Amino acid sequence: MKRFLIGACCAALVAAASQATAQNLLDDGGFELATGNSSTSNSNWVLTADTPDGTNLSAQFQDAPWASNPLGVAGIGLWFKAFEGQQATGDPAANATLEQTVAAGPGTYNLSFYVRHETNFTADSASVVLSSDAGDVATFDLLATANDGAYNQYSINGFLASAGTTSLTVQAVMVNGIDAQANPQSMMLDDFFLAVPEPGAVALAGLALAGVAAARRRR
Ligand SMILES: [Ca+2]
Ligand SMILES: [Ca+2]
Structure with a gap:
């Protein structure tokens, strides 16, 4: 029992250390530089959103x-406001794209993000897309996330940017959102984190395992 507890403790330490050492390649992954209640990011994010009712x-x-x-x-x-689409007679559907491109070479990348998906959010599609300028594309379906109104974390792991890659682009896209005429019906996103799986994390895991071995020897 004691050995099991030591192992669990070290595994938790490794997880914490990996988070601490990984560097976010994205500028302002949590949007905290943005001007509230606007489409102005004040960072490398570009938000393009239409105004279905003209305002x-x-x-x-x-x-x-x-x-x-x-x-x-x-x-x-x-905040993806699908309900702005077709809210009044004659209003078009709601479309928006959030995007940031970062300089990056070939290799393996992990992208994580938080999603708050409300029950009645309605759109033709909503997705997070990670792509490289060498033509690699991974699409994550936001409509398939838990629509429980809580913030849940999801990820695209092991994305392979092939030879010739010089940049990666992260996008969040809402296509043809419409008013479901029933609340709650929004989707929110936050805390995007794009990183190279760190060799350092592997080294730390090795150190932790060495720690477990040392603890066992002391017994
Ligand atoms: Ca935030
Ligand atoms: Ca409106």
């Missing part, structure tokens, strides 16, 4: 405890 954006950076991760804490999250 209100179909997506915006929202400064509110209900829009940011973790839920209930002050901060800024990206």
